[in-house]
Amino acid sequence: MGHMKFDDILLALILRKPITGYDAKKWLDTEGIFMRANADQSQIYRTLHRLARNGLIEAKREQRDGAPDAKVYSATPAGAQHLRELATTQYEPPPRWQEPDFMVRYNVLGVLQPQVLIPLIETEIHFRRDQIARFRGRDRHIQVAPTHIPIDRELAQEILDSSHEYSAGAMDDWIAWLEEQLLRWRARLQVPASTPPGP
Incomplete structure (x- = not known):
């Protein structure tokens, strides 16, 4: 949905x-x-x-x-x-983690049906970890082509690197918070942690 x-x-x-x-x-x-x-x-x-x-x-x-x-x-x-x-509908995480849909569901639907909190959080964690695995190590070196406006490549790279550093830290903090909430709601709702599949 x-x-x-x-x-x-x-x-x-x-x-x-x-x-x-x-x-x-x-x-x-x-x-x-x-x-x-x-x-x-x-x-x-x-x-x-x-x-x-x-x-x-x-x-x-x-x-x-x-x-x-x-x-x-x-x-x-x-x-x-x-x-x-x-x-009870399936939550589909948006590509950008800052979108409000997760928090709307967490705050609004979690009050009505607390048992939806666990799959909601698990879905978000899985999706964001997958994004980190796929994109965090990507090549972020800037290529600057000649244009009518001179662009300082080192400055452009510094700006990109600083914004990446902030975003990566914010994503890590978000996942850490989600993991805390998952532990909280599993304990509160007495739901055991999922067991990983066997070898």
């Missing part, structure tokens, strides 16, 4: 706690900004209407003292079932 859609992220938020459109915008401006690009109020309301039309959420008017009535959205049983099914 591809990345989680905005509809699913909003539905998961509503499943945790009934919200208004204003609450959704507030969440997207703070915690949610790390999971997806921000959305304007009209996009939020269009998404809420679509979720309601599809029977995944329902809206009720709530009276508030000294303030206009608010439309509060809550998840339906069909909405909860939709997210349970989504939690």
Whole structure:
């Protein structure tokens, strides 16, 4: 499956706690900004209407003292079932590890179905280790062809090497964190470590 859609992220938020459109915008401006690009109020309301039309959420008017009535959205049983099914779909790691899809699944779907955390983390670790094995040792020497703008080859190489050094360290830190989480959730969910295949 591809990345989680905005509809699913909003539905998961509503499943945790009934919200208004204003609450959704507030969440997207703070915690949610790390999971997806921000959305304007009209996009939020269009998404809420679509979720309601599809029977995944329902809206009720709530009276508030000294303030206009608010439309509060809550998840339906069909909405909860939709997210349970989504939690069991196969995670496909994107080529760039900084994409937010892993963390969206970890934070959103892991709350609903904690048992999905282990295969999610294992898939990410395997994919990133494979990337390291295939690409870390690649030839990164810069070849500079004559152009109308003179390019300092040594400077260009230094820039490339420094960015590679940062990226490699960040990838190693990411895998170390994933391995810690894997140990944590195996212990918490009482799932034994996979045994490597025999000779």
